[in-house]
Amino acid sequence: MRRAVCPGSFDPVTRGHIDIFERASLMFDEIIISVFHNPGKDKAMFSMEERVEMLKLATKHIPNVKVTAFSGLLNEFCVRENAPFIVRGLRAFTDFEYEFQRALLIKKIDTHLETVFIMTNAQYSFVSSSGVRELAAFNGQIKDLVPSCVEERIRQHVAKKL
Numbered sequence: 001m002r003r004a005v006c007p008g009s010f011d012p013v014t015r016g017h018i019d020i021f022e023r024a025s026l027m028f029d030e031i032i033i034s035v036f037h038n039p040g041k042d043k044a045m046f047s048m049e050e051r052v053e054m055l056k057l058a059t060k061h062i063p064n065v066k067v068t069a070f071s072g073l074l075n076e077f078c079v080r081e082n083a084p085f086i087v088r089g090l091r092a093f094t095d096f097e098y099e100f101q102r103a104l105l106i107k108k109i110d111t112h113l114e115t116v117f118i119m120t121n122a123q124y125s126f127v128s129s130s131g132v133r134e135l136a137a138f139n140g141q142i143k144d145l146v147p148s149c150v151e152e153r154i155r156q157h158v159a160k161k162l
């Protein structure tokens with residue numbers, strides 16, 4: 001069984017992420033989407049539980065997906081899940097530098113782990129969770145950026161904060 005982990009903050013999940021999951025799901029027997037706490041991104045909009053819930057809703061159509069959350073080191077999570085592959089999406093040059101360093105660091109920690117990059121769909125190359133958060137906070141149009149079930153959740157969340 002070829003298992004891959006798709007780690008990320010997913011705050012919130014976007015159509016760009018979903019596109020990566022759909023394509024990864026064709027390459028592996030099972031993909032494990034896991035919400036990780038990113039210490040560099042402390043201004044979260046949604047709790048880890050809310051993000052997991054939205055990911056579950058938005059990936060219902062992909063049969064070989066498991067959604068979970070993990071606080072700890074990615075390499076330890078991969079070993080625990082028996083998943084030697086890590087899938088990351090790549091947008092622009094700015095992603096490359098960060099992802100390159102991250103992949104080399106993981107390799108240094110555990111040589112059995114392989115990071116696989118999937119190039120963004122041009123349609124979503126400009127889509128980011130931070131952009132969605134910013135637009136949503138000011139009631140901007142996010143319909144084309146996030147799955148419709150997630151859009152609804154975001155709208156409710158923003159309305160509650162007002």
Ligand code: ADP
Pocket residue numbers: 007008009010011014015016017020038041087088089090091095119120121124125126127128129
């Ligand atoms: P992290 O905090 O780990 O960077 P993100 O949720 O921001 O988590 O992103 C998770 C992964 O999805 C990263 O590999 C990121 O480059 C990728 N990603 C984010 N948005 C897109 C997009 N629009 N197209 C392709 N990949 C994307």
